[in-house]
Amino acid sequence: MIYNLRGKLTACDINFIVVECGGVGFKCFTSLNTAKQLGEIGKEINVFTHLAVREDAMDLYAFATTAELDAFKLLITVSGIGPKAAVAILSELTPDRLALCIASGDAKSITAAQGVGKKTAERVVLELKDKIGSIATEAASVTVSNLQKNIDNSASAEAIEALVSLGYSQSDAAVVVGSLDSSMSVDEMIRYGLKELAKNL
Structure with a gap:
């Protein structure tokens, strides 16, 4: 098994790169993010491979970070998701964004990937909701944890539905709603949520 490749980047196309190591060029399929x-x-460059x-x-798949490689390996455990679909999602x-989508049940954002x-x-979302802790960074893990605690709260669920x-x-x-105090009313959550979401526009 090849864990990583360190060498010169000699080609970069829309869905693959070529890394030259010791005079040999390795063609690696990769994500646009990488x-x-x-x-x-x-x-x-140094890339982590599968x-x-x-x-x-x-086929060799390469990623700029171990987090992206871990996300790729997790995605291909889902029935019906092969390496190409996993790369499309990534x-x-x-x-981190994938972990948040899974934690919040946001399948719609995942469908933005070509062919998904x-x-x-x-x-x-269904198969990975209990496994996402392994792919999120420390900061995102806290957000995911808050989401999972608050998502079942009926006021939180209602506020999320209204914002959607x-x-x-x-x-x-x-x-946004997951970061709020769960004792807030639905109206307060919506007002605060709109204010916070407007900052990101």
Whole structure:
């Protein structure tokens, strides 16, 4: 198993990179998020890899961070999600954002990934909701933990639903509402939520 590759970035396309190590160029499929982080052609880089073995191919997938690699490995455990779909999801969402989407039940944001439909996104949320702690950074883990505590509170759920009906994504609404005191009224949560969400526009 190849854990990482350190070498010169010799090519960077929309869905793959080539890393030259010891005179050998390794073609690695990757996410747009990783491709953006790697910089210019000719730069020395280090990427973390996963080798996907099929009957007809051996494909190498590379990521700029171990968090993104861990998210990739977690995604491919979901039934119906192969390496290409996992890369598509990670091209749309960072590992932290993915963790927040799963914690808040925001399947809609996951469907923004190319080739990922509503049912597949819902399966990702369902199958990974108890496993997301392994992919979120420390700061995001606190937010995810707050979300999971407050999401079952009926006032919180009502406030999130109201914010979503006003056009905000479920994960954004859930993050804001999840940070509030659960003893607040629904109206207070909505007012505060609108104020906080407006700051990010």
